[in-house]
Structures are given as C-alpha cells and as structure tokens.
Amino acid sequence: MQRLGDFRLPHFFNYPPYFTLQPVRETREKQVQLWKELILDYCRSQKIFIIGLEEEFPLFSNPVIERSLNHEARGVFLSALVSEGRAEWMDKSHKKCLILWLRIQDWADHIIKFVKDNGLEDSVVTVEDIRSGFESRGTELAGIDRGVLMRALRLLEQKGKAAIFKGSSSDDEGVKFSV
Amino acid sequence: MRRRPGIAGLQNAAAARDQYRLIGENVAKVRTDLMNQQLATFRSQLEEFARKHKNDIRKNPTFRSQFHEMCAKVGVDPLASNKGFWAELLGIGDFYYELGVQIVDICLVTRTHNGGLINLQELCSLLCQRRKTARESVSEDDCLRAINKLKVLGSGFEVISVGKKKLVRSVPTELNKDHNEILELAQAHGYVLVEEVEKRFSWSSGRAIDALETLLEEGLAMIDDGHRDGKRRYWFPCVSSISSATGSEGLKI
Numbered sequence: 001m002q003r004l005g006d007f008r009l010p011h012f013f014n015y016p017p018y019f020t021l022q023p024v025r026e027t028r029e030k031q032v033q034l035w036k037e038l039i040l041d042y043c044r045s046q047k048i049f050i051i052g053l054e055e056e057f058p059l060f061s062n063p064v065i066e067r068s069l070n071h072e073a074r075g076v077f078l079s080a081l082v083s084e085g086r087a088e089w090m091d092k093s094h095k096k097c098l099i100l101w102l103r104i105q106d107w108a109d110h111i112i113k114f115v116k117d118n119g120l121e122d123s124v125v126t127v128e129d130i131r132s133g134f135e136s137r138g139t140e141l142a143g144i145d146r147g148v149l150m151r152a153l154r155l156l157e158q159k160g161k162a163a164i165f166k167g168s169s170s171d172d173e174g175v176k177f178s179v
Numbered sequence: 180m181r182r183r184p185g186i187a188g189l190q191n192a193a194a195a196r197d198q199y200r201l202i203g204e205n206v207a208k209v210r211t212d213l214m215n216q217q218l219a220t221f222r223s224q225l226e227e228f229a230r231k232h233k234n235d236i237r238k239n240p241t242f243r244s245q246f247h248e249m250c251a252k253v254g255v256d257p258l259a260s261n262k263g264f265w266a267e268l269l270g271i272g273d274f275y276y277e278l279g280v281q282i283v284d285i286c287l288v289t290r291t292h293n294g295g296l297i298n299l300q301e302l303c304s305l306l307c308q309r310r311k312t313a314r315e316s317v318s319e320d321d322c323l324r325a326i327n328k329l330k331v332l333g334s335g336f337e338v339i340s341v342g343k344k345k346l347v348r349s350v351p352t353e354l355n356k357d358h359n360e361i362l363e364l365a366q367a368h369g370y371v372l373v374e375e376v377e378k379r380f381s382w383s384s385g386r387a388i389d390a391l392e393t394l395l396e397e398g399l400a401m402i403d404d405g406h407r408d409g410k411r412r413y414w415f416p417c418v419s420s421i422s423s424a425t426g427s428e429g430l431k432i
Contacts, residue, residue, distance in 0.1 A: 012292075016370075017401035017414040024395050030291040067405040 004058050007045050010038060013059075019067035021076060035077040040086060044101040049145035050090070051078065051097045100148070102140070107152035110140050112161065115177045124165070127153070127173045225250070237274075240318030247324065278317065278325035281306055283336075286349035294398030295350030296417035299323075299338065302347055319345075342366055346417055352397050357382075357390040362399075362418060369419030370403065370412040 003009060012018045012034050022028040042059055043049070051057055053074050061068030069077075078097045081087035085103065090096040102110070111130065115121060118135045129135070131149060136142045141149075153175055156162035165174040235242045285305050289297055303319050310317060326347060329336040335351035342363035348354075354362075364379055365371045376387040391413050394400040403412040 015414070015416070016405060016412065017403040020402055020404045022401055024398060026291070027294075027395075027398050027401060066407065067403075 004042070005046070007042055010034070013038070013062055014065055016065050016067050019062070019065075019069055019073070021073045032077060032080045036080055036084070036086070039077060039081065039099065040101045043099045047143045049099055049148060051099060053078070053095050053097065098145070098148070104148070104151050104155055107144070107148060108155045111149075111152055111156065112177075112179055114139060114141055115179055121177055121179050124174045124176045126167075127175060130175070238316075240316055240321060244318060244320040247320070275321070275325045275328055278306070278321060279329050281309055282322065282325055282347075283329065283349075285309070286336075286347065290349065291398075293416040294400075295348060295352065296399055297347050297349070298417055299345040299347055322347075341418075344418065350397075352399070355390075357386065358394060361390055361394065362415060365413070365415045366418045370414040372410055372412060374410075 018031055018034065022031050039051075039059060043051070053071065060074060075094060078087055078089075079094075081099065082089060082097070086100050088098045088100065090098050114130070114136060115125075120135075125133075127146070127149065130141055131144055131146065132142065153162055153164055156177075157164055161177065161179055163176045163178070165176070167173050229236065229246070232242070232246075236246050237243075282302065285302060286295065286297060289305075299319055299322060303317065303322050306317055306322065323338060323345075326336050326338055335349070337348045339346050339348055339354070339359070341359050344366060346362070360380060361371060361376060364376065371391075373384065373387050373391065376382065376391070377384055380387075391400065394413070394415075395402065399415060399417060401414045401416065403414055406412060
C-alpha cells in the first residue's frame with residue numbers, strides 16, 4: 001500500500017483511469033465520490049485547510065503511475081465538495097479552496113467541548129491560545145485555520161455562548177465563554 | 180413347429196406370446212432389482228464415506244470438490260435439497276446458501292467500481308477476507324457451486340469464461356463476441372488501446388470504438404487519457420483488481 005507520510009492512500013489512487021474525468025455519468029459519480037472522501041480524509045489527517053488549485057498538492061498527482069489530475073478534474077472534485085458544504089471557494093476565480101472537513105457548526109461544538117474540558121467557562125482566552133496553546137495540544141483544535149476558528153467563534157457569539165473582544169492587534173483578540 | 184390352422188392354433192400362439200412376455204418381465208424385474216440393490220449398496224457406501232470424511236469435506240476445499248465430482252458422476256446432488264439426508268449429514272446446503280448470500284453482497288458492493296463484472300479469483304479472495312472468522316476455507320469451486328445455486332433466483336448471476344479467466348456477472352448485460360474478445364485482450368495489461376484492438380482482430384476502427392463505447396456505457400470500462408504518449412487507454416476493473424494494479428504499466432508499449 002502506498003503512503004503519503006503517515007497517510008494510507010486508497011487503492012483507487014493507483015488505478016490510472018481515476019485520474020481522468022469519466023464521461024459516463026454513473027462511473028463519474030462514483031469517481032467524484034471517491035475523490036471527495038480522499039480529499040476530506042487527507043486534509044483532516046494532515047490538518048490542511050486550504051488547497052490551491054494551481055499549486056502542488058500531494059493528492060493531485062501520483063508519480064508511481066505517472067498520472068496527475070488536470071485543472072478541470074481538480075475543479076470538478078472541489079466543486080463537488082463545495083456543493084455539499086464541505087468546502088468553500090475563497091475567491092471568485094476559484095483558485096483557492098477552503099476545505100471544511102468539519103463544518104463550522106462542528107468546529108463550534110469542538111470549541112465548547114474544549115472550554116468545558118479545561119474549565120474555561122467565564123474566563124477570557126486569546127484566540128491564539130485556542131489554536132496553539134498548551135490546552136489544545138493533541139485536540140482537533142490544534143493548528144486550526146484562523147479564519148475557520150473566527151467563524152466558529154462568531155457562530156457561538158450569535159448564540160450567546162461567547163463574546164469576542166477586539167484587542168489592539170489581531171494577535172490579541174480574546175474570547176469570553178459563557179456556556 | 181408346423182403352423183396349424185384353426186382356433187387351437189391361434190390359442191396356442193397367444194399362450195406362447197403370454198409366456199414370452201412373462202419371462203421377459205421377470206428378467207427385466209430381476210435386472211431392475213439387481214440395479215436397485217447395487218444402487219442402494221452404493222448409496223449406503225457413499226453415505227458411509229461421507230459420514231466418515233465429514234470433517235474433511237467441511238474443512239478441506241480440495242477434498243470437497245472431489246467429493247462433489249464423485250457425486251455428480253453417479254447422479255447424486257448433495258445440494259439438491261436443504262432438507263435431504265445430505266444436508267442434514269454434512270450441513271453443506273447451509274454452507275452454500277451462506278456463500279451465496281455473501282457473494283451477492285460482494286457483487287453489490289463492488290458493482291459501482293467494476294460495473295457488475297468481477298474476476299472469479301478476486302471474488303474468491305474477497306470472500307475469504309470476509310469469512311476470516313469462519314474456520315472453513317473457500318475455493319473457487321465452492322464459489323462456482325454457490326453461484327450456480329443463485330441462478331434459481333433468476334437474478335442474472337452467471338459465470339462467463341473470457342480467455343483463461345472466469346468472470347462472474349451480476350448485472351444482466353448482454354456481452355457479444357466483440358466485447359468478450361476485448362475483455363480477453365485486456366487481461367494482459369488491464370487495459371487496451373483502440374489501435375491495439377484494431378490490429379489484433381483486424382477490425383475497422385468504427386467496430387472497435389463502437390464495442391469500447393458500449394463497454395464504457397455499461398460501466399465495465401474506464402478511460403485514461405493521462406499517459407504521456409497521449410493515447411487513450413480503456414481500463415477494465417473486472418480483469419485487473421484495483422489492489423493489484425500498480426504502476427508497472429508505464430513500461431509497456
């Protein structure tokens with residue numbers, strides 16, 4: 001079995017036709033489904049949030065079988081994720097894609113759990129602490145994309161579970177949780 | 180005997196005919212009895228044999244297939260009825276029904292990938308993986324027998340031979356001779372090129388493309404335009420399981 005770092009690649013990654021968009025509808029649906037799962041699994045395991053369509057990305061080519069996805073295929077697979085709400089285009093030209101292997105709502109739930117586990121109710125935490133602090137180490141939150149984290153926090157704010165404080169710079173924004 | 184005219188002569192002739200028939204019937208009966216007796220003996224011997232080697236039959240696939248062969252030769256089908264003596268003795272009826280269910284399951288799961296046509300070998304190894312917990316191992320012969328039983332359901336399960344390989348078909352696709360020949364050719368590398376098909380069978384390009392298009396539509400083939408020579412390859416998941424398809428093909432052609 002081929003690996004990328006510590007990630008186990010699925011069998012289809014070694015089967016050349018999966019790198020060419022299939023013309024027959026049913027076959028294409030299956031193909032898109034497999035790629036969607038692979039992209040989400042890989043991004044989750046490697047904590048990757050942003051995929052650049054025109055940049056090198058380990059999943060977009062397989063040197064072992066000398067195949068790579070062309071621009072159209074990359075677009076099709078990512079668009080399929082976007083239409084399911086598991087990704088978002090970050091620009092109009094569809095060159096950068098934000099991968100939400102957890103939906104914003106799920107991230108918010110993780111934050112709540114983090115707050116409860118660490119007894120942070122009613123105390124102020126900096127945004128940076130949530131991303132890279134001691135408490136978050138080893139949890140899903142470690143290394144979370146800042147933009148994704150802010151959106152999850154704002155969702156919590158809307159629900160009245162958190163209050164975001166602006167600091168002097170974006171580095172020292174703080175959050176007070178009232179779970 | 181000189182034939183005499185009159186009533187007495189006719190009566191004699193009729194009596195003689197009756198006698199002959201009686202004797203003939205007797206002979207036939209004796210023969211049938213003898214046959215019955217022999218068959219009964221044989222049957223009891225076979226039962227004795229089956230009883231003695233019950234465990235071997237259950238556990239050893241080679242032995243099982245030989246036992247089946249022996250039964251087939253004398254016209255006994257141990258699978259004919261689940262209620263019969265054989266099933267009770269050996270429990271093999273259940274064994275094959277169970278296999279049948281698992282085979283259907285595997286065919287359904289892999290259908291999206293291979294279009295409903297699967298290599299018997301691959302099916303068998305998937306079956307073995309699934310049955311890891313079960314003690315008895317399963318041979319290709321067992322798969323064939325189980326599939327044979329599935330035909331009763333009329334669900335279109337069928338085993339077709341393409342070249343040296345056997346493929347199990349779980350969708351009612353009609354494959355014609357052209358398609359079969361292409362599948363056979365594809366066994367070499369797992370894929371074919373249009374020009375390769377034309378050259379090998381001396382077909383017009385229309386005929387080759389037409390057959391390949393049909394195979395695509397049926398979900399049995401996938402196209403691959405990624406090779407550096409720029410030629411489109413038609414891959415057949417049913418002849419090369421994904422797990423065994425590695426990158427060695429880059430060296431060929």
